Amino acid sequence: MINTDDEQQKRYAVMDDTIPTKERIIAWPRMGNIDLSMEALVSSLGAKIVMPPQNTNEALEIGVKNSIEGICLPYKLNLANYVMALEQGANTLMMFQAPGSCRFGNYTKMAQKTLKKMGYKFDMCVFDMYQSKMKQTLAAFWHVTRCINPFRYYKGFSTGFNKAFAIDTAERLLFYTRPRELNKGDAEKCYKKWYQIIRETTSISGCKKLKKQVIEDFKKIPIDKDKIVPKVYLLGEFFVLLDPYTNQEIEKTVGDLGVEVQRQIFFSDWLEHVLKPSLFYKKESHRERCVRYAKDYMKRAIGGECIETVGDTVYGARNGVDGIIHIMPFSCMPEIVAQNILPKVSKKEDIPVLELVLDEQTGKAGNITRIEAFIDLVKRRKLREVNKNDNKIKK
């Protein structure tokens, strides 16, 4: 457990000032759609960017080869992203840090040591968004860009935030529309179109309009409004939830089986919660809601997304959700705790839970079979419930 600021500071990679600003080429690890916001911010501050390729088996191989065996899967992929970016010419690596009791607190320092041993020369710039909200974040971006123009920061943050909200809205609508669409593939096509538009929009005014435009466009897709569609919450560890390679595009698999997925963690929600000054954050945050709902099963957060996993399961069970899919990387410490609490929650709150543990050995076929069996169970439960309600109305 980390107790003091000094101890926390020791876990950070040491920043290096020797790279001239003009020569800096910035990269960061891949994780879902985070690139859209980071690209908007970094390029608005005038810096050059290198994007490592999307996560693939090749990236995973690089990560596995250069990491200790027991470390978490997200670390292995982060490390591979750094290696691939450095090979493409990056010399400045950015990463956010978080306090807490799991291995995430050591990611950057471990990666820095490993990459140095591998012979790379680079600066690793780490910022803790939880500790000082905007202050450290601004300091980190100033460190790598030396940009002193406040308008550029305003533009970067404004476009970055609006892009995050727009793409997350598109994802939510994709999850809602996919199981209801009349023409197979319409929702996916619409999402891909908007991903591209969101990426290419750079003006402040253009980015502000994106979310509304996304909603309008999804509304045009013909859907079966009367179809009985069960609702499943997808929850678990942050990285595997957001990274489609690691989670084997589980939202698509479940959606194609005629079920609406509601992922419980979105980048924009998290961004708003950690960066917005508490004074302006009036609503109950996702974490606060989870703490409230988890209280019968655990007394405090123990790191990672453990309390979110438990709290969301209880919340879902009490609010008409038909099933829970809990995904976690192999050996993830907080999620192992959640995994051991969930059977009790499932029994007490009467909600089916499917556990999927993902690691580099995971074959897709085995998981698809388990998901299909689970969805079959969820659908039968839903139909039973609908018939029961119909009978009540008839009586």
Ligand code: SF4
């Ligand atoms: S939450 Fe789990 S996977 Fe993520 S760093 Fe912590 S232990 Fe590793």
